[in-house]
Amino acid sequence: xxxxxxxxxxxxxxxxxxxxxxxxxxxxxxxxxxxxxxxxxxxxxxxxxxxxxxxxxxxxxxxxxxxxxxxxxxxxxxxxxxxxxxxxxxxxxxxxxxxxxxxxxxxxxxxxxxxx
Numbered sequence: 001x002x003x004x005x006x007x008x009x010x011x012x013x014x015x016x017x018x019x020x021x022x023x024x025x026x027x028x029x030x031x032x033x034x035x036x037x038x039x040x041x042x043x044x045x046x047x048x049x050x051x052x053x054x055x056x057x058x059x060x061x062x063x064x065x066x067x068x069x070x071x072x073x074x075x076x077x078x079x080x081x082x083x084x085x086x087x088x089x090x091x092x093x094x095x096x097x098x099x100x101x102x103x104x105x106x107x108x109x110x111x112x113x114x115x116x
Contacts, residue, residue, distance in 0.1 A: 010112070041090075
């Protein structure tokens, strides 16, 4: 059974920084895409950034160079470094894992609040 454990959320002031981490455990394909989605209150869940084992990285437009995603392959961990955070980045952030030719998996979600 695949498990995703998220950490690093919390409260931060506008302009501040935060790093989210997610570690996957269990049995799954060695090729996969992993990353982060978010759900802003009242909106659909949307992709923030993903990274694949082949090195492909995708950022949504709203990231605007403020976030950086990286992967620690030996630990099946993905990190999302977020800087220049804005109040509109306030959301529940979900870790995502899609192993090649297998079902996708989601973390439980972690709250990020950007506020004074």
